[in-house]
Amino acid sequence: QVQLVESGGGLVQAGDSLMLSCAASGLTFTAYTWGWFRQAPGKEREFVSSITWNGGSTYYADSVKGRFTISRDNGKNTVHLQMNSLKPEDTAVYYCAAARGIRVTVPRGYDYWGQGTQVTVSS
16 A cells, blocks of 8 residues: 655744655655645645656756755655745645656646645745
């Protein structure tokens, strides 16, 4: 049974930092590209970042480029999203997901999803 469990969300002030983590089990971690998406109330789920199986390539949405950093620990089956200089518009539920493809930036390209973790940034 595949399980993706996100953690690290919370309530912070604008300018603060958070690190999200996603622990995966029940699948071959290194066989997947790992991504982070977010969904704010009333909005569609949007791509945030992704990282290829060996960490050799990373991709970011323009809105987070330079502020967020994705990384993975293949030894611990974990993917992280370091979020710096947070803004109120970063407020959303953040989801991690696993995809078979390499550069996958749309939700339908992902096979497995976590339950999400709430990030709230106050101004």
